Amino acid sequence: MSNLILDERDQKFVLFEMLEVGKLCESPRYREFSRDLFDMVLAEAQKLAVNEIFPTLVEGDREGCRHEEGQVFVPKAFHRCYQLYCEGGWGAMCNSPEIGGQGLPYVMSTAAKDWFVHNFAFLAYPGLTEGAAHLIETCGTEEQKKKYLQKMVTGEWAGTMCLTEPSAGSDVGNLSTRAVRRPDGTYRIQGTKIFITGGDHDLTENIIHPVLARIEGDPPGTKGISLFLVPKYLVGDDGSLGERNDLEVATIEKKMGIHGSATCLMNFGDNGDCYAELLGGEREGMKIMFQMMNEARIGVGLQGESSASMAYLHALQHAKQRLQGSSITQFKDPQAPRVPIIQHPDVRRMLLWMKSNVESMRALLYYASLCVDRELSEEDETRKEKWRGILEVLTPICKAYNSDIGFRVTETAMQVYGGYGYCTEFPVEQFMRDEKIASVYEGTSGIQALDLVGRKLPRKSGAFFMALLGEINKTTARYKEVPGLTDLSADVRGAADTLGEMGLFFARSAGEGNFLLPVCNASPFLMMMGKVIAGWLLLWQAGVAKAKLEPLAREKGVDLSDPAAWKQFTSDSKDAAFYAGKIAGARYFIKNVLPEIEATAKAITSEDMSVMEIAEESFAS
Numbered sequence: 330m331s332n333l334i335l336d337e338r339d340q341k342f343v344l345f346e347m348l349e350v351g352k353l354c355e356s357p358r359y360r361e362f363s364r365d366l367f368d369m370v371l372a373e374a375q376k377l378a379v380n381e382i383f384p385t386l387v388e389g390d391r392e393g394c395r396h397e398e399g400q401v402f403v404p405k406a407f408h409r410c411y412q413l414y415c416e417g418g419w420g421a422m423c424n425s426p427e428i429g430g431q432g433l434p435y436v437m438s439t440a441a442k443d444w445f446v447h448n449f450a451f452l453a454y455p456g457l458t459e460g461a462a463h464l465i466e467t468c469g470t471e472e473q474k475k476k477y478l479q480k481m482v483t484g485e486w487a488g489t490m491c492l493t494e495p496s497a498g499s500d501v502g503n504l505s506t507r508a509v510r511r512p513d514g515t516y517r518i519q520g521t522k523i524f525i526t527g528g529d530h531d532l533t534e535n536i537i538h539p540v541l542a543r544i545e546g547d548p549p550g551t552k553g554i555s556l557f558l559v560p561k562y563l564v565g566d567d568g569s570l571g572e573r574n575d576l577e578v579a580t581i582e583k584k585m586g587i588h589g590s591a592t593c594l595m596n597f598g599d600n601g602d603c604y605a606e607l608l609g610g611e612r613e614g615m616k617i618m619f620q621m622m623n624e625a626r627i628g629v630g631l632q633g634e635s636s637a638s639m640a641y642l643h644a645l646q647h648a649k650q651r652l653q654g655s656s657i658t659q660f661k662d663p664q665a666p667r668v669p670i671i672q673h674p675d676v677r678r679m680l681l682w683m684k685s686n687v688e689s690m691r692a693l694l695y696y697a698s699l700c701v702d703r704e705l706s707e708e709d710e711t712r713k714e715k716w717r718g719i720l721e722v723l724t725p726i727c728k729a730y731n732s733d734i735g736f737r738v739t740e741t742a743m744q745v746y747g748g749y750g751y752c753t754e755f756p757v758e759q760f761m762r763d764e765k766i767a768s769v770y771e772g773t774s775g776i777q778a779l780d781l782v783g784r785k786l787p788r789k790s791g792a793f794f795m796a797l798l799g800e801i802n803k804t805t806a807r808y809k810e811v812p813g814l815t816d817l818s819a820d821v822r823g824a825a826d827t828l829g830e831m832g833l834f835f836a837r838s839a840g841e842g843n844f845l846l847p848v849c850n851a852s853p854f855l856m857m858m859g860k861v862i863a864g865w866l867l868l869w870q871a872g873v874a875k876a877k878l879e880p881l882a883r884e885k886g887v888d889l890s891d892p893a894a895w896k897q898f899t900s901d902s903k904d905a906a907f908y909a910g911k912i913a914g915a916r917y918f919i920k921n922v923l924p925e926i927e928a929t930a931k932a933i934t935s936e937d938m939s940v941m942e943i944a945e946e947s948f949a950s
């Protein structure tokens with residue numbers, strides 16, 4: 330293994346052998362790019378990640394952030410990473426070249442970030458800046474673009490997202506931050522925001538905060554919310570920095586993980602003079618903010634996958650080195666030699682479970698990102714809408730499924746390490762601490778599930794959900810008669826049918842007025858859908874791998890029907906080992922994990938409503 334962040338062979342397999350991302354270069358939008366250029370981007374990302382960002386992971390955790398005299402300081406080592414990140418243009422991979430971006434396909438930006446996101450405490454600073462800059466690029470006036478965008482794209486100034494308040498967490502519509510109109514068209518903001526990532530830091534000279542607030546007199550709930558740009562330092566028309574705005578960080582949170590990421594409690598307008606500019610139209614705040622939130626949701630899904638990937642590779646290395654116990658085939662012989670724990674069936678089970686989950690999560694994120702590029706590069710409106718719709722349906726899965734499974738993979742990695750994993754001397758306990766937040770921020774998993782069931786499934790009378798099922802069925806049809814894959818294909822097809830039936834079941838229940846049934850089962854449904862999608866993507870990968878592996882074997886004269894010769898061949902050749910691993914991972918997942926969806930379907934269709942029927946007094950005496 331050349332690094333313990335991600336398996337670069339798998340990354341390239343997903344991008345170029347499975348998703349055929351190189352074909353994007355045939356579209357007018359991306360014709361400036363080539364496979365060579367994509368390879369170069371990935372190689373540079375890997376270099377920066379392995380040499381600079383990964384080495385600061387533990388240091389950032391141990392040092393953490395400081396809040397002194399109103400100023401927040403990030404871990405020292407992050408400064409060099411930030412400088413290199415900005416110099417490399419990594420914060421503007423997808424922005425248009427007119428504003429200094431690289432115009433790369435979104436899927437390539439996701440793949441490049443896959444190298445950096447393992448250190449989420451660090452990546453959150455440039456990541457949020459990129460999202461905030463994109464908001465201004467999409468919704469800002471020409472004046473705002475001139476004033477703020479350039480410096481955010483280069484990383485000279487940072488950005489955040491300020492939604493959460495003490496009484497407005499999941500319930501963003503309940504916010505109480507107020508905005509007052511001024512005769513000059515600007516606003517003054519007053520309110521408190523909590524849990525703001527990067528609300529202050531010493532990486533940049535200025536920070537531009539997109540802040541959700543309600544203009545005085547506007548209606549309650551999400552419909553009355555507007556979005557404002559609130560700079561830390563006021564900016565003159567010529568781009569020069571002016572006086573300090575009326576906002577301050579009262580404190581930073583002490584938390585379980587991502588210690589290098591400053592989580593700030595911010596007071597806006599304590600002196601009644603917090604300058605703010607409207608971004609977009611009045612009362613359009615939530616609509617606009619959803620752009621940033623959807624991008625951030627894919628980013629948080631990537632955090633889940635990346636933590637899992639790093640945890641898996643560390644656990645794999647440990648399992649190959651740690652000697653403990655003898656082989657199961659010699660369990661009666663006390664003299665038998667000690668073996669690396671990777672030889673024990675239960676450890677192999679954990680590793681294969683981790684591998685198949687990590688690789689399916691990666692494929693899901695790259696596929697979802699490719700949907701963006703397909704939408705952007707398609708001419709035809711119907712096809713554009715199809716890719717946009719599939720992305721909409723996939724976004725809550727990317728966010729909630731990946732962050733939940735990602736956490737479980739980090740926890741399984743700790744199990745592989747045994748007692749060592751529980752100790753801070755080894756890295757996996759940090760991976761687990763850092764990863765847990767992914768299922769909480771950017772909308773908890775529960776809120777993602779409600780979004781999936783309540784908004785995404787019914788969209789266009791279920792057309793987007795059906796479009797996704799259609800893509801799954803195309804894959805199962807492709808492999809249904811391929812020897813060695815027929816059973817896997819049938820299993821995935823059956824699982825997709827069950828998923829479709831659950832969708833219809835929910836629609837019927839809601840149609841009959843029983844909307845509580847889908848609401849109560851939203852989370853199990855989301856996880857079920859995640860597993861079906863994972864099974865689909867792994868089947869697809871197995872099909873691609875099989876088509877590559879068999880010619881390789883024939884080239885070497887290997888007898889495909891001889892298990893011993895096959896094992897030798899897949900151990901000797903790196904390529905063969907990789908492709909055989911893809912098939913094994915798919916088979917394991919489809920045979921051992923995918924059947925879990927039948928139990929979920931049985932539970933859902935039982936129409937059991939215990940969760941609503943139990944009295945609150947009965948939860949504990």
Ligand SMILES: Cc1cc2nc3c(=O)[nH]c(=O)nc-3n(C[C@H](O)[C@H](O)[C@H](O)COP(=O)(O)OP(=O)(O)OC[C@H]3O[C@@H](n4cnc5c(N)ncnc54)[C@H](O)[C@@H]3O)c2cc1C
Pocket residue numbers: 489490491492493497498499500523524525526527584592766769770771772773774775776779
């Ligand atoms: C480290 C960190 C960084 C953060 N960064 C930012 C940031 O940069 N900007 C920002 O604006 N916010 C940020 N947040 C806030 C984060 O997005 C919220 O914590 C999150 O949205 C959940 O809100 P809450 O904590 O108030 O929990 P609550 O909303 O109180 O939720 C508690 C539980 O109740 C459930 N729940 C709540 N309402 C419902 C409902 N209607 N139906 C079903 N279940 C429900 C939730 O799923 C959850 O399980 C950050 C938080 C942390 C801890």
